[in-house]
Amino acid sequence: MTVNAPRPHRPSATEDLPPKSPAGTGSGAAWHARVDCGREVGAGFLVSPREVLTCAHVVRDGQHSSVEVTFPHATGLGPVAARIVTDGGWAGGDLDPGDLAVLELAHEVPLTPVEFAAPDEGYGEPPPRLLLHGFPDRYDEGTVAEYRITAAGRLRDEWVQLEAWTGHGQPVAPGFSGAAVVLAATGRAVGMVTSATGERGARMLPAAVLARYVPRLAELVPAPGFGPAATSALRGLLADVVRTGAPCVPDQLYAEAVDPVTGPPLPPGGFRSLWDVLWYLLFEVADPAAPGRFARRLADLVDDPDLRFALHRWAGTAPRGTAPAAPVDPSAPDWSPIVVELERSGAGGGQYLAEVSAYRDGHRRLVGSRTLSKRELSRYVAERVDSAFRELPHGAPVLIAFVLPRRSLNEPVAQWPRGADDPSPLGCLYPLVVMDRDRRRQGSLQHALRRKWHQLDGRAGTELVRVECGSTEDQGRLTVRLFDDGHVMAFTAPPKSPRMRQLFTAGLNGSVPVMLWPRTGCDGRHGADGPCTGGTFLDELRAYLAGLPPSEIPLRVRALRKDVYLSGDLAGHWARDLTLLWEDPRCFPEPSGHAASPVR
Template identity: 55%
Template sequence: MTSAAWHARISCGRDTGAGFLVTERHVLTCAHVVARSGTDAVSVSFAHGGGESIGAHVVAHGGWDGRDTDAGDLAVLELDRAVDLKPAEFAAPDEAYGHPPRKLLAYGFPKHYDEGTIAEYRATAGQLIAGEWVQLEAWAAHGQPLVPGFSGAAVTLADSGRVVGMVSAAARDPGVRNGRMLPANVMARYWPRLGDLIPTPDYDGPQKERLRLLVEEADRHGDLECSPRRLYQEAVTDFGPPPPPQGFASLWDAAWYLLSEVSDTKAAVRFAERLADFVEDRPTRAALRSWPHVGAEAAPGHKAGVTPHSWSPILVEIAPSGSGDHQFLVEVSAYNGDHRRVVGRRRMPADRVRSYALERIDEAYHALEPGARELLAFVLPRRWLNTDVANWQRSADDDSPLGAFAPLVVMDLERRRSGGLQHKLLQKWRELDVQRSARLRRIGCGTVGQDPGKLTVALRRGADVVGFGTPPRTDGSRQLFKAGLNAAVPVMLWPRSGCRGGPSHEDCRGAAFLDRLAEHLADLPPAELPTYIHELRETAYASESSEHHWAYDLALLWEDPRCLPDPVGYQHSPVG
């Protein structure tokens, strides 16, 4: 406990108090400690930081307005620069209480103790006073009492050093050795970002962060025809706990109460689903309905929560930004199981997309487990599907193509956004999981011009894998590709160059390509095609022949929504 470097001394004019570091730039303290921050400078020094003071300013406030009984006595300070100290870690909300009582420690800075001193206390009970505070009483009849200088101090478990709350007040009578603690889960009402750091059952930090950002986005889209209390009641159903006496100040307040106080872990999911019904923005609505991205029902033989075939995708999403024909929103993220970590997100002109994506892909590998099977998945606008991403130079120091470095697939942006087509894809993969082999449908160059609607129906009924003899570079061939996408065909292959589907097909490269495709991919499981295509690309790139290997410009569209359980994507979600 005493070696924790994140304990902070806060100075604001003539007032002194305590605080604690929760991120590399943010310190929590009581609002009354920095009440004069509008006129007086705020400085922060750390218990084991050599006495150096760092400037800070208030970036969030709990709403405290000056009286001892006022709620929201919390201030969030942002340091003028990041510090190289490990932030405090939080305990679960109920760990502060128990029988026998848990010993709690507070590290404060009372008068004549510039280096700090420790007070030992315990929580009287988990019962909140006025829906806000927990009463503290001294651990023993002697020792350091809570006095001025302890306000804002982290209250920690003596055995683990994890934070359970913050000292907000002490008894006015020096003969009464008690005080008040603002529990960590109450603090998160006033600074929602704190909820990402506090352990809660079943939902981790990234999942809670995503829900918080979705709720914030729902608020930003205007007045919603629903109340936090009503949403809470529908989430807990008729047999759930009643809302707290103080009610809910915001949508997030209700969501956080469900996450931190309600034992039914599915209640938060029901809250998100019901909130979606009142949100006009379609991507936000879909993202709320898919929270927390637990994925589809596991296929037979797969454990729940583990992506099929153990792929760990690095997802590159490229979408029109809406601010011009040549502006795109690029987002790169990495998946570990159902958890998605965004590595980079930027709006940029088309000529910068490649360099930015390659740089962030390389960074995304840091987020993968050492034994992960990487899969580079590019989600592209339909007109970019034939982009030669597989032959992009991997990096400034590596001339080899990206498609020879790792399994690489492309996906259609429009199809990824369609709930109906994603549902059909899931159905198709459930069928493929139990089939011995996939049905390959050849679409040769001479078929350009056939009715795309009829082709869609035919492919939907009789194709698992489609091979095209011509790339989507003409209006006719694009219609064929559109038919395959609308048929929810999970795997599509084609050559990026070659026959354009003209009237004559003597010595047609498209037909030869389809012959070789059938020869090399016959009876292979579709779920493993990214691996086989990767091996083909390696062979094609390493070939010493004067003629191009037949697979040198092979393109693979492959989509299994179970591996990427976020069909809407982040580029149109509040995370962006």
């Protein structure tokens, strides 16, 4: 049953009031309010200079009767008219959820609003003493009941059960609905009374549940690991995302925000809105890094660059969690990689799943993931690569690595522009390499690559394994030969023809860590005595890389691409379309597949 009943009159009985507590404490704070609506009398509490929170059933007749709010502990402040501005969707029954309403006062009042406690402060062993300031019959200025929480669990994911502190004293009675439940020790609120349950029991909406119904209250209720300013900022950004109409699926965003191994599963019924997801991450998920993941995933779904930047900036200040970093090989080169993974999607013809990540401190930090058509890839990648730089240490040496399907390794990704308004090729601005997606997922080849790099560490030069356009070497034998001795391979032509694809596959299976080729090259039609442009390419490349350690090849190739681009001789230069496959597994955590399914 609710704890408000119609009362025809309000006789004064000030002589029966208990002594007031000092101003600002739980039982005598000025923010305690009495709410009158028609024949209903209930309690409430000030949450802002012009807003009072109470139960919806206290003001159920607010559309037909005036609502009046009085602050009995504010000397000289008379009744203030109010109107209902927000409710929790209460349907009218004693057990219906959402029994709360926000009242807007006719004017601001010069009182300090309530202060909320952290969600777990109302619990403990022994349980803390709680005070409820209500307005039962004959107590116009209110009286205090003492209660405690019986158990931490919520009833129907809504209420917390209260029981009387002692077997005597003031019980919850008509007039207590809407009363703040406050800690006797601090005066901070932990919830709001909604109903009585028997002679010595009551139900309370916890503060976190109040915030679920009234999102701006989340700025007042301390979320674990987040201050009011951080919560307010993210809530505002969330509202901006909703206004943009970004294609957000709440259940999917939740799944991508929680830890895939230790995170709680999707709650029954899922989520109705983005706010429901954010509220759940703030108050129900014991992982302070989850809201940051949520913000970064939202950033990927919006097209507005300013909003995307703001979300990434918020995520950058959010806690990172306590997961240990992956072990770092002390011999690994000092790269800070940005990895772009492209994969054909099953969502439709010509669709690709693009994921952009930054690697820092042994962790992979997903920056963006979206399914796109091929013509949209370069612009999307440029935007997310730009965002990935915010995840890297200041001044760190950057390596951009494209992880591509084998059939796409010849794509001109080094020539993709840096941005929509900047046609500068990425490969001329940063060291840029490609890696074979299939090899990245094979444990035996990754192990062999690590072994190769330990052999290469400390070498002062690079020796090429030349693959000429007329090579007839058997693929299997070449793989076996390269497995022990092959470190750097160079081809006269891209892996397009069946023969070149076989030789190229031999290099990948032979765990060759560095492979170079021209995107266009000798097609073998020059005859036995004709000049071979592929041979010229190999000669020039050998001279250019002579005396260079393999670990420095990405930097040297970047300088070469820059020289070719600035020379203006894009058609005649021997390195005009040079592609570099370079893979040192020590630079990256173990690959674990895409963060999202290619089918979307």
